[in-house]
Amino acid sequence: MVLAAASSDVALVFTELGLIVLGLSLLARLSNHFGLSPIPLYLLAGLAIGEGGIVGIELSEEFIEVTAEIGVILLLLTLGLEYTAEELRSGLRAGLPAGALDAVANFTPGLIAGMVLGWSLTASVVLGGVTWISSSGVIAKVLDDLDRLGNRETPSILSILVLEDLAMAVYLPVVAVLLSGSGVVAGGLSLGVALVTVAVVLAVALRYGDQISRMLASRSDEVLLLSVLGLTLLVAGLAQRLQVSAAIGAFLVGIAVGGQVSDRATKLIGPLRDLFAATFFLFFGLQVDPGSLPPVLAAAGALATVTAATKVVTGWWAARRAGVARPGRIRAGTALVARGEFSIVIAGLGVAAGVEPALGAFAAAYVLLLAVTGPLVTRFADELARATSRSAPPTAVSSA
Amino acid sequence: MSDVSETQLPGVGVRHDFITHEGERIGVLSHRSGRRELLLYDREDPDSCRSVVHLDVDDTRTLSELLGVSKVSESVAAVQQQVEGLAIDWLTVGPAHAGTTIADSELRSRTGVSIVAVVRGDSTVPAPDPSFALLAGDVAVVVGTPEGIATAFDLLQG
Numbered sequence: 358m359v360l361a362a363a364s365s366d367v368a369l370v371f372t373e374l375g376l377i378v379l380g381l382s383l384l385a386r387l388s389n390h391f392g393l394s395p396i397p398l399y400l401l402a403g404l405a406i407g408e409g410g411i412v413g414i415e416l417s418e419e420f421i422e423v424t425a426e427i428g429v430i431l432l433l434l435t436l437g438l439e440y441t442a443e444e445l446r447s448g449l450r451a452g453l454p455a456g457a458l459d460a461v462a463n464f465t466p467g468l469i470a471g472m473v474l475g476w477s478l479t480a481s482v483v484l485g486g487v488t489w490i491s492s493s494g495v496i497a498k499v500l501d502d503l504d505r506l507g508n509r510e511t512p513s514i515l516s517i518l519v520l521e522d523l524a525m526a527v528y529l530p531v532v533a534v535l536l537s538g539s540g541v542v543a544g545g546l547s548l549g550v551a552l553v554t555v556a557v558v559l560a561v562a563l564r565y566g567d568q569i570s571r572m573l574a575s576r577s578d579e580v581l582l583l584s585v586l587g588l589t590l591l592v593a594g595l596a597q598r599l600q601v602s603a604a605i606g607a608f609l610v611g612i613a614v615g616g617q618v619s620d621r622a623t624k625l626i627g628p629l630r631d632l633f634a635a636t637f638f639l640f641f642g643l644q645v646d647p648g649s650l651p652p653v654l655a656a657a658g659a660l661a662t663v664t665a666a667t668k669v670v671t672g673w674w675a676a677r678r679a680g681v682a683r684p685g686r687i688r689a690g691t692a693l694v695a696r697g698e699f700s701i702v703i704a705g706l707g708v709a710a711g712v713e714p715a716l717g718a719f720a721a722a723y724v725l726l727l728a729v730t731g732p733l734v735t736r737f738a739d740e741l742a743r744a745t746s747r748s749a750p751p752t753a754v755s756s757a
Numbered sequence: 758m759s760d761v762s763e764t765q766l767p768g769v770g771v772r773h774d775f776i777t778h779e780g781e782r783i784g785v786l787s788h789r790s791g792r793r794e795l796l797l798y799d800r801e802d803p804d805s806c807r808s809v810v811h812l813d814v815d816d817t818r819t820l821s822e823l824l825g826v827s828k829v830s831e832s833v834a835a836v837q838q839q840v841e842g843l844a845i846d847w848l849t850v851g852p853a854h855a856g857t858t859i860a861d862s863e864l865r866s867r868t869g870v871s872i873v874a875v876v877r878g879d880s881t882v883p884a885p886d887p888s889f890a891l892l893a894g895d896v897a898v899v900v901g902t903p904e905g906i907a908t909a910f911d912l913l914q915g
Contacts, residue, residue: 444767497768504809507772507786507796512764519767620789685804739805 370420377406381635392502394495396697397728399635400721403642404650421640428637429702430593430607431630433525434585436699437611438619438626439493440519442566445612448519455513455675456520459693462667464489470660471713479535480713486528487704487720488664492697492728493518499732500692510685513675514692525608525699526555532703533602536710551601558609566615574618582625585614604702634698641701642721644708649718657722665727665734668693684742691738695731700724758880774798793817844903847876851914852893860887862912870901870909 384402388395440448449456467488471481496518500506530551534544562569573588575581589610596606614622672690681689704720707713734741759775766772766786774784774796782798791814799807812820854862859872875882875889876896882889891897899909 439768441767444765447765448767493768504794504806506766506769507784507794507806507809509804512766515767515769681804682802684802688805739802 397725399638400642403639404647407643425637425640428633433604433608434611437608438623442563452516459671483707487700490699492695495695495697510676510681510689513679529605562613570618585622645717653719661726665694687742688738691735696727850891850895855893868905868908870899870905872897874898
């Protein structure tokens, strides 16, 4: 629709887009400099230039919206690509207890908070998802930056992220059905269809992942990029049509593609995802009126504090099960605190469906808090462990 | 060789680590991308690394050269060239010899070939005693003349 517009419109669109992308690049540069995730800055930029913000820009909103939608799809595609079928299988076998604790301890506070705020059940379930899923992107980067990938608590952290990944395959269809607002019977039916589809795709991916990958494989990067991207958009579109949500479709494509193809596809899709996902975070910020932030700030802060604590407990417990000592347990727990891209994706589904007017602002405030403090807290995990061990019984110190 | 434990890191790669004879735990983290990290674990907090060295594909090759992987094969090749007529071979022990000691097999007296090491599963026994009992499936590293080794091959198989 953009290309069909008159040439003066094209000039305007290009100028605006250029300014926006340049602005995003400055923010990314800034966050790189401080070793932080750029997501909070993108959100803040969206808040600043959107409705009621400091600077109002006449945006070709439709264009930004489609770009943002593609961003969600690519985020979920790479989430699916991240782990091989074998990793999912062994992760499920080994990490189930920790994954279950993670779900209960971190989904429940969001759900209850939604209820207490007087939101509908659907909006509360969405908020539960927002508080549940840690940001695998932020965490992977933090662990790498802090040279903790080789640490012995790291498998426990990664195994929880794998389980959250798998849990999304069940959670997203449930949310999609709740958001569609259909009755109990119709809703139950489409949920059944969605879950069966997910189960079938997972089973096929686990068994025939190699064959699917071989079909897509090509020595040419161009061919591989186009086939993976085309397949993802097609499946996402079909899933949306079937009321399963485009995001799940993209996620399932990511799961189904495995092996070497998935490694290369991740590398090829990565830059595209960064561009579109940045637009998505910006768009999410755009939709939130900055004036609606202050009223929810206290509640979002309280929920952030509670769910930071529950993540620490989750990581602590998972690391202890793996035989990791006290400092490692604290590192694992604090590493999991960061929420980011997937909390925004889940909230975005709710905002698009208009389930709760305060949801967008609430989720934005929540993610802003935890995407910034999560990585900071885990940076000082060892200091935290030392400080707390002085007051602990001497057995904790005697090993030193 | 020390016991190496392997840990899969979903989304990252695989980590191998072992404890040296001096009691230090060291490891290698192989990223899917091919880059590696050399890990030196902390003695006071054995779950964390006191030092991590990042190596790209080139650095990995250089380091493994320096650690002597290629020197070993070089020196074996040198031995073969220096001593003309000397052959080294790896022979699998057949079921008939299961339980017999090296002395009882009379390998040396009958073929002139010496067993310099025995590889059993993942472990290697260098310079085994004559009383060392062979098992079916053991791989004997033998040194001798090419003819002698050919005879030894038939003998150990039988």
